[in-house]
Amino acid sequence: MYREKYEFWLNSSYLDDEEKLELKNIKDEKEIEDRFYKDLEFGTGGLRGIIGVGTNRLNIHTIGKTTEGLSRYLIEAYGSNISVAIAYDCRIMSEEFAKAAASNLCANGIIVNLFGTLHPTPMLSYAVRELKCKAGIVITASHNPKNYNGYKVYGEDGGQVTDKIANKILSYINNVNDFSEIKRMDIKEAENRKILNIIGEDIDKPYIEKVKQMVIRKDMVSSCGKNLNVIYTPLHGTGNIPVRRALKELGYENVFIVKEQEYPDGNFPTAVCPNPEDPKVFQLALELAKELKPDIIFGTDPDCDRIGIIVKYDDNNYRTLTGNQVGILLTEYILSSLKELNRLPENGVIIKTIVTTEMVRDIAKDYNVGLIDVLTGFKYIGEKIKEFEQWQDKKFIFGFEESYGYLAGDFVRDKDAVIASTLICEMALYYKMKGINIYEALINLYNKYGFYKENIISIELKGKEGCEEMDTILEYLRHSMKRTLGGVKIVKKLDYKLSIEKDLVNITENVIQLPKSNVLKFVMEDKSWFVVRPSGTEPKIKLYFSVIGNSFKDSEEKMEILKQNVMTIIKDAKC
Template sequence: MKDWQLAYEKWNSFEHLDSSLKKELANLQDNNEALEDAFYKELTFGTGGLRGILGAGTNRMNIYTIRKAVSGLAKYLKENCVNVNDRGVVIAYDPRYMSKEFAVETAKVLGAYGIKSYVFDTLRPTPVLSFAVRYLATVAGVMITASHNPPEYNGFKVYNEDGGQITPDEANQIIAAIQETKNELTVPYIDQEELEKRDLFTWVGSEVDNAYLDRLKQISKLNEKDMQKEKDLNIVFTPLHGTAHDLVLRGLDQLNFTHVDTVTEQAIPDPEFSTVNSPNPEEHQAFAMAIEQGIKVNAEILIGTDPDADRLGVAAKDKTGNYSVLTGNQLGALLLDYILSKSEHALLANARMIKTIVTTELGRAVAEKYDVQTIDTLTGFKYIGEKIRQYDATGETFVFGYEESYGYLISSFARDKDAVQAAVMACEMAHYWKNQGKTLFDALDVLFERHGYYLEGLRSLTLKGKQGSEKIAAIMDGVRANPLNQIAGFKVEQVEDYLSSERTINPDNVIETITLPKENVLKYKLAEESWICLRPSGTEPKIKCYYGVRGTSAKDSEERLERLKAEMDQVLNQYA
């Protein structure tokens, strides 16, 4: 009998198996392919936690995989942190299927270890969970979310005592503790009612929200007089059925943005995300209803947040008068320029802007104009949060952090990407440019004319299941085994292999050590400031190829980008 069959039999014969999961297994009993996919491995504890499809099985999100993960987390906290029981863990959740149930399950297992839980009474954004860890001085935080994944997904995301996503070292220790639990079906837990009697379970209300909003108001670059004025900016906002609705509206109201229209149908939390193909502001289709409403009210800016409110998309009128969605790279560069232009130069002497290795180089050019140093990290906001934590000790000043996938952080009172902060600041920025007679796309042209025409692209190849994972590995192995010397006519000047921590500089093959953590990523730096980067996703069954160019004009950049994409498509298809 194969390993997956043994795991299946263990679940199927478990007398106390949850009734809904038992029913699901009964429906799958003749479908070996589906059963193998559900049981052939344990759900991977990856980028900050678990994320997977809901359902029965060791490779699925359910109360048993949650309990096993929480048991490992509890053991890790007990061994590595102080005053764990008294400080406790704060837990938040988004509108997905089983989110609140998983939040309570988390508390039930923590309680069995004597650890108190603070559980939000309703849906909350991820950045509020990050803030709450620091505000409540808890030893850790847990966010139940699958961000912008499809409705069949959910996730379990862990935050350290600094409010940042756990680092790779912390994750490895938690994984080791999780693996000590051999049977996920028998993890000890205490019922909620008993936890409340023992003062091990507390509901969290509006206090944290109010404290968050106080800090949010302080990030504004408006003076007190301008803050009090009613703003003549027409805004359309969609939370895409997620958690951001109340806090974004309250944040805008604090700065007297009074002309805000919400997409009513998308303001309602909905685990099916029924009005969009994908609840992801990176997908332009998600803005369809916001665009319709924007036309009606002649909005200058459309803002959209993903379900757990850690990503923000923005649309504005382009040169044709139609609404277009800014890329994450473009919005990040605009926000950075606005923030630095409104900051006192003397306060930027020790300032740091942080971006990931797949984020536009336009940000670096903008930062240099204001004498601000740029720091590169691996992909994932956990690395940006880790840098901010280091700055607490070194005295360096964090001024902005962002990644191309629509994640931004303006102030470090939260330690993860924060769409609420970004939404309010984007509207403030749009108001500023409106007063200069410009749209956000006009403002982007100002940056291009000043720094060069930077353009980026991304191709994602989705490869699901066990075979998909094997194909993704084969692509990375194939590219490593067959080094590229030129791509689309651009010479390869440097190859950065983050798995081996080596940077090879051509043409003399000089090898330098990369000091960032090891990760399965390849980046090629090409002639004429072009680059590509290849990496498997840490949260989805995808391999991603990123591209960046700097041209002499918009047309020149577009042509360069298409050349890179066409050649890399051939490379990916060769090994897929």
């Protein structure tokens, strides 16, 4: 089957000579199989894959097929007067893919609002809402290595499309059977016919103004912002201009940039994997810190929706914080500040994902604020904000996920590192004015609520065999798990595919009121837990772990034991 597809592409008149040469030069049969054994999957986040020629690769043709399907869906759903916003990041082929998508939409009679230069993902979300578009597209592969790119689809609310709509779009994509069905219009012609609009400052300025409005302690920031010393690295991505602009306009005068990582570069020469979750990407920033002695260091990923921070530990040392740690710090700072200023809403809610730290539940409870769990993926947080807006029964305050994504406010419906950077600076400034650093503030939280520790292991499972192995592991855990792990009782099993939560102590069952997803969560008698989840965007299975200790050492020891016990089960499942 894959060979037939390979030959079809090789002989197609729609491929140019360079693309055909790429296919002819493949000598490894496994490589041919991997490129053609399936179509690149369109999930709830859209497409993500390796750039190259083939059905299981990201290229002009897979972009064209996906956009043709999206166009047909939009025309069926909305009829006429449809507009779509498109943004792209710094990655290889991002601009070309964005224009290919624009070309198809315009050829289908859909008005396109295309950013004229690279922009962060959250600004696309804002543009969809501001311009009252029916959909949005952003070309990015987030923090993946340079050989990846992606195509994310947003709904008219500015949030990533979730399961129901994604499945509808997929049905239209699957009905595009031939290259000849993919419509195209010359970009210049589209501009001349006013079907294509180039956007930029008309969106940038109001967006930055909205970001600045998220500041809680405005007087403190405006009068004392110049006292905070910051090192920022955009990691060769899109955050450089909007993050610096927002901080500068707020009055942060001492923001220093890691020069080697300042400008956009899809080859990511100083960071093989431009992921702010990886401490290695901050090596240059830490070198600069020896000279500048900043209060805080932070970096954003290529499409500027995630942010990682490093904080001062003592006079000469810095420590990397996890996404969970930043999340609990921001939650505490935001809630305590709103309460102090009598601005804490009675129906306020914090939203987190099911793999995010439970410590935030304790914090929310102390402030009499609700906490809601959603499936992994910020799209589900955006979906909840939409529900709050429709029902007017709850007020969204803050949402975050363990993978370094944060959001406050509702004018964006995706994680936003521009907003997060301003809140992190405000928090750092507040604690500095109080005579402590962020790390000391974190220790205060641990002393109050317990030493929560989280960890993650990713197991890479490539190709067709990898997908089959992933299914085997999940089915083993679903049906063959014992009731204890390392001598500790498992008290709850949550199966998000079957939508069943089993209480293994009282032998009762509850329905999980979340969309179905092939994810399992096991909760232990000592409140530790682990989650097994296939990645929705990468050929990986992810294992999430959480424990609570009475000290750093205690929680570290418990974490190692939990991970070892779970990995033993995973090995058994693979056999």
